[in-house]
Amino acid sequence: MSEAVLARETNRRQLQQIISGLSDGVMLIETDQTIIWANEAALQMHGVEAIADLGANGDEYRERFALRYRNNHPLEVEQYPIARVAAGDVFSDVIVEVAPADDPEQRSRVHRVRSMVLEDSKGSPESMVLIIADATEWASAEQRFEKTFNANPAPAVICRLSDLRFIKVNQGFLEMTGHSREQVIGRSVYEVDVLENAERKDLAIERLTQGATIPQMQAELKLPGGGTKLVIVAGQPLDMNEEDCMLFSFTDLEPRRKAETALRQSEERFAKAFRLTPVPTLVCSADRQQVVDVNEAFLATLGYTAQELIGRTVAELDFIEGAGMAGTLFDVLEKSGRIDGLDVKLRKKGDETLDCVLAADTVSLQDAACYLLVLMDITERKRSELELVEAIETVMQDASWFSQTLIEKLANAKSVNGRQLPSASFTDLTARERDVLGLICEGLADKEIAARLNLALNTVRNHVATVYSKLDVHSRSEAIVWARERHLFAGQAKAKRKE
Structure with a gap:
C-alpha cells in the first residue's frame, strides 16, 4: 500500500473515530457514490x-x-x-422526508442534510461527507402548526x-376579505395593507421593522371588490423554517359597526317620531323615574317648559293626580313591563286637570332601561258622555215607562267604562297556576x-282557589274575562276553535 493511500486511510479512521459519537448523522461517500462509512x-x-x-452505493x-x-414531490x-x-x-439545509422504498406510506423520518x-x-x-440532522420532531411541530x-x-x-x-394565509382571512390565496401569497404588507388606517400606524410599522410585538389596534382593510372592513389587528413575531416572520391576526369588527349603525339609525328614527308625534309623550328612567325627555305635544298639553321637567322625577313634578297613583303605576310597569290603557287624571301647570288614557312600555335608550309614557287627552269626550247621561236622567225623571233593561244600560254608561290598574300580574302566578288558568280559559x-x-x-x-285569590276574581267566567282583557292564551283559543 502506498504511503499516500495509507495516510488517507489513517486520516479517514481518525475522522471516523472523531465523528462516531456525534448526535448528527454522518455518511462518507466516494466520488463514485460508494457509501464507505456511516456513524x-x-x-x-x-x-x-x-x-x-443503507446499500453499497447510491443506486x-x-x-x-x-x-x-x-411538498410531497419525490426527488x-x-x-x-x-x-x-x-x-x-x-x-446546506436540504430538508427531505425519508421512508422505506417498499413501504412509502410508513411514517417518514425528516432529515435536514x-x-x-x-x-x-x-x-x-478526498472524501465526500453528508451531515444529517433529525428534523422529524421539528417537522411534526411545523405540521401541527400548519394544520x-x-x-x-x-x-x-x-x-x-x-x-x-406574505408566505401564509388562512381561510379565515380569505373569507373575511374576499381575497384569493394568489392575491395574498408573495405580496408585500404594503400591497395588501394590513395596517391600512391603523390608529397607531407609526408604532405598528416601527414594531414590524424591529420584529417586535405589535399591540392590538383598530384598522381598515381594503377589499378587492371595493370598500373597507373594520378590524382589530395585532402582530406576533415567530420563527418559521429558521426565518423571522410576523403573524398578523384579526378580529372582524364589521358586525359590531353594522350593529352600532343600525342602533344609531333606530335611535334617530325614534327621536324623530318622538318629536313629531302629536300625542303627548314622556320618557323617564326606569330606576328613578327621572324625566329624560318630553315632546312638544306634552309641553303644549300640560303647559310646562322642557327645562321645568327634564332631570326631575315624576314624583317631584306630581302631575299625576291621586294618592299613590304614580307609585302604583310604576310598580305595575316594573312587574309587567307595559300598560295597555289606564284612565288617569293629570294636573296641568296652574292646577287645571285633564282626563287622559295612559299607555306605557319599557324601552332601552343608550343601554339604559326607560319607561315611555304616552297620553291621550279624553277630557272633552268624558265631558260629552257625562252631559249625555245627565240629559237622559233628566228625561227619565218623568219617564217611568222606560224598561228596567234600558235603565241598567244607562247606569252602566254613567260609569264611563273607566280603565283601572290591574290588581295582579300574570307573573304573580306560578307555572302550574298559569297552566290551570290556561285550561280554565279553554273551558275545561x-x-x-x-x-x-x-x-x-x-x-x-x-x-x-289560589288563582281566584291572586287575581281577585270569584268565578270561572271572571277569570276568563281577566285573561282575555290581557290577551292571554289567545293562541290556545284559536287552536281549539280550529280543532
Whole structure:
C-alpha cells in the first residue's frame, strides 16, 4: 500500500473515530457514490442497524429509501443528496422526508442534510461527507402548526420579515376579505395593507421593522371588490423554517359597526317620531323615574317648559293626580313591563286637570332601561258622555215607562267604562297556576284539568282557589274575562276553535 493511500486511510479512521459519537448523522461517500462509512446516528435516522442496510452505493440506497420534499414531490435521481455530494455539490439545509422504498406510506423520518467536500493536501477531493440532522420532531411541530393555522377560523396571515412578503394565509382571512390565496401569497404588507388606517400606524410599522410585538389596534382593510372592513389587528413575531416572520391576526369588527349603525339609525328614527308625534309623550328612567325627555305635544298639553321637567322625577313634578297613583303605576310597569290603557287624571301647570288614557312600555335608550309614557287627552269626550247621561236622567225623571233593561244600560254608561290598574300580574302566578288558568280559559272543568295535567282533583281545586285569590276574581267566567282583557292564551283559543 502506498504511503499516500495509507495516510488517507489513517486520516479517514481518525475522522471516523472523531465523528462516531456525534448526535448528527454522518455518511462518507466516494466520488463514485460508494457509501464507505456511516456513524450510529446516521443508521438510527434511517431505521437500520448496519451500514450494509443503507446499500453499497447510491443506486442501492435509492432502491431501499424513497425521498420526498416537504411538498410531497419525490426527488429525481440526480437530486438525491448522495448524488449531489458525489458530484462535488456543496449545499446546506436540504430538508427531505425519508421512508422505506417498499413501504412509502410508513411514517417518514425528516432529515435536514448538508454536505462537505474534504480535500487532500493538494486540494483534490478526498472524501465526500453528508451531515444529517433529525428534523422529524421539528417537522411534526411545523405540521401541527400548519394544520392549526389553516383550521383556525380567526383570520390570520404570516409575512417574512426579511422582505415583508406574505408566505401564509388562512381561510379565515380569505373569507373575511374576499381575497384569493394568489392575491395574498408573495405580496408585500404594503400591497395588501394590513395596517391600512391603523390608529397607531407609526408604532405598528416601527414594531414590524424591529420584529417586535405589535399591540392590538383598530384598522381598515381594503377589499378587492371595493370598500373597507373594520378590524382589530395585532402582530406576533415567530420563527418559521429558521426565518423571522410576523403573524398578523384579526378580529372582524364589521358586525359590531353594522350593529352600532343600525342602533344609531333606530335611535334617530325614534327621536324623530318622538318629536313629531302629536300625542303627548314622556320618557323617564326606569330606576328613578327621572324625566329624560318630553315632546312638544306634552309641553303644549300640560303647559310646562322642557327645562321645568327634564332631570326631575315624576314624583317631584306630581302631575299625576291621586294618592299613590304614580307609585302604583310604576310598580305595575316594573312587574309587567307595559300598560295597555289606564284612565288617569293629570294636573296641568296652574292646577287645571285633564282626563287622559295612559299607555306605557319599557324601552332601552343608550343601554339604559326607560319607561315611555304616552297620553291621550279624553277630557272633552268624558265631558260629552257625562252631559249625555245627565240629559237622559233628566228625561227619565218623568219617564217611568222606560224598561228596567234600558235603565241598567244607562247606569252602566254613567260609569264611563273607566280603565283601572290591574290588581295582579300574570307573573304573580306560578307555572302550574298559569297552566290551570290556561285550561280554565279553554273551558275545561276541574276533572278534565286534573286528567290533562295528571294531578289529583283536590290539587286542581286548590290551584283554582289560589288563582281566584291572586287575581281577585270569584268565578270561572271572571277569570276568563281577566285573561282575555290581557290577551292571554289567545293562541290556545284559536287552536281549539280550529280543532
